[in-house]
Amino acid sequence: MHTEEGKLPRSRLANERLHAVIPGGAHTYAKGDDQYPEDLAPVISRGRGAHVWDVDGNRYIEYGSGLRSVSLGHAHPRVTEAVRRELDRGSNFVRPSILEAEAAERFLATVPTAEMVKFAKNGSDATTAAVRLARAVTGRPRVAICADHPFFSVDDWFIGTTPLSAGVPAATTELTVAFPYGDLAATEELLTRYPDEVACLVLEPAGHTEPPPGYLAGLRRLVDRYGCVLVFDEMITGFRWSEAGAQGLYGVVPDLSTFGKALGNGFAVSALAGRRELMERGGLRHSGDRVFLLSTTHGAETHALAAAMAVQRVYVEEGATARLHALGERLAAGVRDAAAGAGVGDHVVVRGRASNLVFATLDENGQPSQPYRTLFLRQLLAGGVLAPSFVVSSALDDAAIERTVDVVGRACAVYRKALDAADPTPWLGGRPVRPVFRRRA
Incomplete structure (x- = not known):
């Protein structure tokens, strides 16, 4: 028909x-x-x-x-085969599966600019966790998002800035400010306008255009100078730009980065990755205040992690x-x-x-x-x-x-x-x- x-x-x-x-x-x-x-x-x-x-x-x-x-x-055969192998072995347990260690090690080998990783089910949870962690480690309330990128999270800190802001308190939205992509001077002006208030810069490292020469490295210098956290949203750029994401392609290392979409080839899996010093604040082996980083019932389902591992093998082995x-x-x-x-x-x-x-x-x-x-x-x-x-x-x-x-x-x-x-x-x-x-x- x-x-x-x-x-x-x-x-x-x-x-x-x-x-x-x-x-x-x-x-x-x-x-x-x-x-x-x-x-x-x-x-x-x-x-x-x-x-x-x-x-x-x-x-x-x-x-x-x-x-x-x-x-x-x-239904990529290598991915579905990996998923099928896990389905008869159980998908969720009262303690971590050994597959969680294997999947994390595989991810960190694929994205070597990260030192620790935590898995979840969707990109919004991972990116919001990055924002919470940045606020915790800096003690600052404001989040700076790239105004030229369309979506970061379903959570209030971002959705309140869109026309779909119904249900989001104005006080929450006021803590999110915006900077233009590719304009280091405007970004520095924002950081000086809110001295010691901006916890992090959140952006896609690349979009419909390539980053201007020196731009990402310049952002890295800015966040270091002003004491905030650099967060790369690699939901789209992850794997599509390179196996190691845009950070691997352009050679600029963020403090934290979030991956999803291509990571599971349709299966529900996302990742928050970054520097050990920051990520460990969401763990148990430090003496400071704990950060409720990510804690998801289904974040480590074995079949989804198996899918992610298979996807990474296909990308690396098959180009x-x-x-x-x-x-x-x-x-x-x-x-x-x-x-x-x-x-x-x-x-x-x-x-x-x-x-x-x-x-x-x-x-x-x-x-x-x-x-x-x-x-x-x-x-x-x-x-x-x-x-x-x-x-x-x-x-x-x-x-x-x-x-x-x-x-x-x-x-x-x-x-x-x-x-x-x-x-x-x-x-x-x-x-x-x-x-x-x-x-x-």
């Missing part, structure tokens, strides 16, 4: 079922049906490799798998990061050529590191446009491409890339018609997609 013609009748019914029992109809807002064209939000039945199938039976080439977490492709970059470069070149060929090269724009590509949809005035994004997504879905971004997985092959570029070319031809009409409305098929972070539902 053609995706557009049927308008996904079973997926539409499934979306209604989801909304009836789950607030927002999904467990992550970025997966919500408001992020997709009306009546074209597929509900997934299964996935293998770089493909997923929806409940209507349609097959898609999938990008941005699991919100960037499934970087090796769905997965290099493959992600090669695939992304091929895709980016193809999309840019297709867009240029259709006369929309200035409107459908591919950005980011090759292993972490996103696209921008710009209107006739060159401004970001949700209606044009809706048009583009609708055309991609009709061609069997599920792509909220162009973030690749290593399971893609040349045929999938070629098919994607072909579908993008046809989508760009429609895009050109809408630009010529200065109105994408006839091609939307309903309401436009909406930003995740908005105040009103």
Whole structure:
């Protein structure tokens, strides 16, 4: 069945079922049906490799798998085999499993800039633990976050700074301040504006653009000078930039860093890692005040840690990061050529590191446009491409890339018609997609 013609009748019914029992109809807002064209939000039945199938039976080439977490492709055999081995051995005990030591040793061998690690289930918990630890060791209340990075945690210290701030006390939000990425002078001005108040700087070490020369090293010098803690959020950059994260690639060592997403290839595992001197404050072998760092019932489930260990072996032994970059470069070149060929090269724009590509949809005035994004997504879905971004997985092959570029070319031809009409409305098929972070539902 053609995706557009049927308008996904079973997926539409499934979306209604989801909304009836789950607030927002999904467990992550970025997966919500408001992020997709009306009546074209597929509900997934299964996935293998770089493909997923929806409940209507349609097959898609999938990008941005699991919100960037499934970087090796769905049901990767080495990962699922490692998980299966643990399932019959029990997953959670009243004392630590020996697997916890093995997983920690494996992680620290992969990310040698860290000295200790503690595992959890999601990135928010790990990043909030880093913030709590920084506040404890510095005795300072304020948290400085990078204003140019979209998400750090579901917890109040961050969510209170977004349009979705309902339920967060103003007093909490006032303790979080922001600094611009790439601007050392502005960051130093912030630190001098709040003398001896800023506990930590929290940022993604890289995003859609590469860090300016000397920037990360300059941040390292600033935090040392002003006595605060440098926290790298490596949820996305971890493994996609290098096996050792962005810190391994750029050679700048943070005090603390957080990993997740690609670490488990879809299984729930995250990590807080960092300097022993700081991390041990959350332990038992010191004489100071204890820090309640991370204590999670399910943080050390054996099958998830086995998945993480298998992922790290695949990355190191099979050169997965290099493959992600090669695939992304091929895709980016193809999309840019297709867009240029259709006369929309200035409107459908591919950005980011090759292993972490996103696209921008710009209107006739060159401004970001949700209606044009809706048009583009609708055309991609009709061609069997599920792509909220162009973030690749290593399971893609040349045929999938070629098919994607072909579908993008046809989508760009429609895009050109809408630009010529200065109105994408006839091609939307309903309401436009909406930003995740908005105040009103």
